[in-house]
Amino acid sequence: MRIIDVNIREVGPRDGLQNEKEIVSTEAKIEWVNQLVKTGLPYIELTSFVHPKWIPALADASEVVKGVKKKEHVTFGALVPNEHGLERALEAGIDEIAVFLSTSETHNQKNINKTIDDTIPVLKKVVREAKSAGKSVRGYISTVFGCPYEGAVTVDKVLSISSQLMEMGVDEISLGDTIGVATPNQVVEIVKKVSGHIPLTNIAFHPHDTSGTALANVYAAYMLGVRAFDGSVGGLGGCPYAKGATGNLATEDMIYMFNGMKVETGVDLEQITACAVWIQKRLKRTLPSHRLQVAIAQKR
Template identity: 55%
Template sequence: MTFKQFPEQVFIREVGPRDGLQNESKFINTEDKIEWINQLSSTGLSYIEVTSFVNPTWIPALSDADSVVKQITKAPGVTYAALVPNMRGLNRALESQIDEVSVFISASETHNKKNINKTIRETETVLAEVVRESITNNKSVRGYISTVFGCPFEGNVEINEVLRLTDSLFEMGIEELSLGDTIGVANPLQVRILLEELLKRYPQEKIAMHFHNTRGTAMANVLASLEMGITKFDSSLGGLGGCPYAPGASGNLATDDLHYMLSNMGIQTNINAEKLLSAAMFMQDKMDKPLDSHTVKYRMNN
């Protein structure tokens, strides 16, 4: 029997403190966010997206972004990133000494307007300035494209628009692109078709995948991505998260479930499973509700 050869190592981009908490109605105390991020820093994760420097009225759950970034204990070898929508947010991020800037845009016009209150073309103009100034200030930049596989308002999204935005962001100067299945509609065949086109233009190390598990296909989509040589995945500990501007979007792919699958496939992650689970249980306690990941549920029941 012949098997597809999988990558020897995968890099997990932990987005729980930002994407996981941004849609929660309960505000997590700043001190608890800081403690949680510090716990995540000790797990072996090499990348943590800690917050978003958006207008606090847009995302009240992350209104303490400045305080969080300034007070976390940065661990050697860990990149601490934050989402930045515009120059005002960038100035705050730079003042807080964030390591990496993340910029975001949607492949769907309607979702982009609801998420950013601008057209796609207007957003590209804003992001070009943010990327340029970030690089000038010696910050690496990561790009996100949302609703890559489907939009809650427009339905299917054209691959050509995803490719156009990919080209646009890399031309601006981003170092890595995360492709987001914001509402969790993707299937493995869609993933393969998109990656076949993208990987003709860009090396696999420049591409990351960001899956939501709304319909239970996130892990299958990871497997399809691994088969295409992708080694970078966004995930949120415990499966926390959802887009506030995408009705019906449930949680992110759970970091702990992703790590379980990868480690048991013999794929290196450099993550300590027990420390990861401990951090998940800490946040579950602060949320006052069960987390959605299978790993947490298994621990709770055994």
């Protein structure tokens, strides 16, 4: 049995690739995910079952889920916006599903095309059906630390959305710093408040490194007892709200920090960095990951 202190949730194949300009072939995605599985990651979010017209880069969702090699230690997840998406995900044989909504009305409407109040009943149905199919469920909450349209978000709003997701039966909520504006004090404030009502074991943190604060925020959350963190290999994905800026935190940078802290993630740093090198070549752009650039520089 593996002893893991923190659970790394790899979202690169979904959250990363959905925002990349360069389309990666289905075959390459499968090959890459098979490499990611070997790094020891406990969770890999493979794709999104939203309508292909919204995210053409992930139109091959079913093929990817069916194509990757299953391994006992890894849970494969996929984003699902509604019942139709859930049907497709279940048919493809996914292990876990992820639902999503925002804490801010404007972001939710721009992202999901529905008010928050209209989103909740859809998610309820999806979660109920997923659970009755024996699947675990993640709940992504966007704009927890600030909204690109509305600015600051109240802690009460975050708590209200979090509680509603937990009441639906979601197993883990992921607090998203969607635009990468969070600072450690804010992470402390929000995690303290939310964990007063929801067990820490059900809370994950989804950092973005747009302001360079991602690892500081991860450190602050870890010190409070958060034990699940989302990362994207290579820092794939960019920032959808500021083209050219950094988005997702690079998983390998997070693994590097946890290794230094003697916190076991179960993930091999060298192997996951190699996965970052591999996908950077395919995407033909310099990814923001620090350890990836160090690895390349040291090979020169």
